[in-house]
Amino acid sequence: MPRFLSKHLLEVKKVNHTLTPVLVGIVTFFLPCGFTQSMQIYSLTTGSFVGGATTMLVFALGTFPALALLSFASLGIKDKAKSGVFFKTAGLVVIFFAIFNLIGTFVAAGILPPFFSI
16 A cells, blocks of 8 residues: 555544544445455446446445444444453454355365355
């Protein structure tokens, strides 16, 4: 990331406002994760502006409650005694999903056999 952008992003950490998590969440829309990228690719393959926009809208609305809950929960717990447990647990969940997605990628590529078959 360019230095002039990262400098401003580091200053955001110093802001202690109720809407800070929302604004950071809006900014991270431009740095999508694998799930968001897959939905963006699916939206492009619909071949329709309305279909793609609807897909992204439904995806955004569907993920908003859980992401907002996590964001505001982490804001409220950052100064409490058990904040270390919360953030370590959140880190472990992120690592779990990373491994889960990596295994799914290997299964989709044919490198590993499927673990679960329906």
